[in-house]
Amino acid sequence: MATIEFTFLGTGTAVPTLRRNHPGVHLLHQSKTAHSMLFDCGEGAQIQLQKAKINFMSIDNIFISHWHADHFLGMFGLLMSMSFEKREKELLIAGPEADKIGPQLLKLFNFSFKINFVDSSKKGIVFEDEEIIVESMPVKHTIPAVAYRFKEKDKIKLDKKIIKKLKLTGQECKELKEKFRIKKDKTLVRKDGASFSKKMNELIKLKDVSYAIEGKKFVYSGDTIYLKKMENFCKDCILVHECTYFDRKDIKHKQHSCLQDVLKFRKSAEKIYLTHIGRKYLSQTELEKKVRKYKNVFVAKDLKKVKF
Ligand SMILES: [Zn+2]
Structure with missing residues (x-):
């Protein structure tokens, strides 16, 4: 069973405080392989990673919500440290127009590893492998900004009872999962138990002999006003959402929640x-105290870890 743990590296806004660092969340998905990634990388992120006992060299993906300095300034130092440690593995940086903005931002540096920039400004997949998908969705802020959804791919489980009844071998089960359908040699059996000499091919479809376990989901909003379309995007998710103001009367900058x-x-x-x-x-x-009456609503704090 895969585990997901995320850590708040910074829970503050544009000007950090002693309690709240610049924005950033680290997420570790541990399954067959480990996926270690950042959602935003505010100033001081690499020190926060060390405090949280997270190996910064393990990070393979950085998803930037938007190019406001407090959300990405920590990237430079982090990438430098990786380079000092002679990183060779490629690294992905996604963000709105990251394919144009990323190389501009990093042109002064010479890193020991290759960086792949992925534009995340449109709704769609920004990273995918065998086990996980990360998607982006445009949100509304003062500049182009996106939210990200991390999703474990659904796990297809074969129904043991049906498999036994169909007498499928281990190899056949494997094939069925890969090809979604297989032909199974089946000896026709008469009611009295005596076999027919004739064999027939039975088509077995994966969907008829399996069920899906839905993957876990995590959404990071970045900076945005309230957006109704986010309701669908964060359905059944663990949602990390910006909350710059705790009271409507405190609102100074209208492009926040x-x-x-x-x-x-x-x-x-x-x-x-x-x-x-x-x-x-x-x-x-x-x-x-303000959120205590709302079930399943929590106020993040720096270095808090959450497992789910
Ligand atoms: Zn911000």
């Missing part, structure tokens, strides 16, 4: 973690 906005996602998301918290809110305890 407030607590009342984010609470609307309780209908669709499994759990909500509020991050990107304005620096005027000094007390974590006070904020936790």
